[in-house]
Amino acid sequence: MYSSTILSYRRTDVLMVTPWFAPIVWDGTYNIDILNAQFHQRNVRVGLTVFAIKKYTVFLQRFIETAEKFFMVGHKVNYYVFTDRPNDIGNISLPEGRKVVILEVPSYKRWQEVSMRRMEMIRDYSQQRFIHEVDFLVCVDVDMRFSDEVGVEILGDVFGTLHPGFYAASRDRFTYERRKQSTAYIPPDEGDFYYAGGYFGGTVPEVYKLTNYCHNEMLTDKRNGIEAIWHDESYLNKYFLYHKPTKILSPEYLWDNGYAVPQFLKRRRFVAVPKNHNEIRNK
Ligand code: 2GW
Ligand code: MN
Structure with missing residues (x-):
């Protein structure tokens, strides 16, 4: 229940705000009714980008079904499904205000490339299409299911998500790129958090900047015969080290049940679907 005392919506067991004053979103730190009213007033439109290349089309059905239950319920949502197998994706009919848009894209041979090229494709479609259709983009992995509410509390100019394997780790344990030859290099005495590759977003222009940067750095590395770890x-x-996110999502928003659930994790909203790596990856 909402009350305006400044002692409510406080968490003392976790960091709620970064040293650059970006909120870290945890259960119990926001009032969803207030936020929903604000975002409805703005008639916000959200794009959820997801890639289902090659065998990863198997994840799509559950992804969308669970998103319909939990993702931005009551708001306008476009699912942007990037795939090389549009025929494998049946017709998905959704209620008013929500739709699936299939975007046919090439597939790359190496899985590393499949994963990395998402940056280029999100960049290109941001400029061509997303900018005309949505206000915010949320860019996630497809091998996932929604299991609790994910709403407008996540939206902001540019946001990243704390990786579920590293929220408690010290900086020297973060698996940043440590080879100076790579453009992704981060010096040992720098870095705020370890962010997950599988969940970022923001306004369309901010996501354009982010994906453009990541793609260009990847290309530079490729020319130099190196690929970030x-x-x-x-x-x-x-x-994110040099362009700090304006909001950060807690691991509630990207969890993997392979990890023990700590006390302070009150909700698991978006959870990795276990996959047989050999079966799904070799083809
Ligand atoms: C990926 C790895 C090995 C073989 C195939 C693929 C693959 C990925 C694929 O065949 N088809 C495909 O559509 N993908 C897309 O890339 C899909 O959207 C998937 O969720 C995403 C990332 O691959 P994934 O989920 O198998 O890798 P994770 O769960 O280990 O991802 C983390 O690390 C990646 C980089 O290595 C990315 O940063 C990712 O965002 C992270 O979550
Ligand atoms: Mn994944």
Whole structure:
């Protein structure tokens, strides 16, 4: 229940705001009714980008079904599904205000490239299309399911998500790119958080800047015969080091049940679907 005392909506067990005054979104720190009213007033439109290349089309059905239950319920949503197999994707009919848009794209042979090229494709479509259709983009992995509410509390100019494997780790344990030859290099005494590659977003112009940067750094590395250790995730971490996110999502928003659930994690909103790596990846 909402009350305006300044002692409510406080969490003392987790960091609620970064040193550059960006909120970190945890359960119990916001009032969704107030936020929904604000975003309805602006008639906000949200694009959810997801890639289903090659065998990863198998994840799509569950992804969209669970999103219909939990993602931005009551708001306008376009699902932008990038795929090389448009015929594998059946007709998905959704209620008024929500739709699936299939975008046919090439597939790359190496899986690292499949993952990294998402940056280029999101960039290109941001400029050509998304800018005319939505206000915010949310860019996520497809091997996931929604299991609790994800609403407008996540939206902001540019946001990243704390990786569920590193929220408690010290900086020296972050798996940033450590080779100086790579454009994704981060010096040992720098870095705020370890952000997950599978969940970022913001306004369309901000996502354009982010994806353009990551793609260009990747191309520079490619010309120099190097590829960052965790691919797009490494370039994303480099981007966020020098272009700080204006909002950060807690691991509630990107969880993997392979990890023990800590006390302070009150909700698991978007959870990795276990996959047989050999079966799904070799083809
Ligand atoms: C990926 C790895 C190995 C073989 C295939 C693929 C693959 C990925 C694919 O065949 N088709 C495809 O559509 N993808 C897309 O790339 C899909 O959207 C998937 O969710 C995304 C990232 O691949 P994924 O989910 O298998 O990798 P994770 O869960 O280990 O992802 C983390 O690390 C990646 C970089 O190595 C990315 O940064 C990703 O965002 C992270 O979550
Ligand atoms: Mn994934």
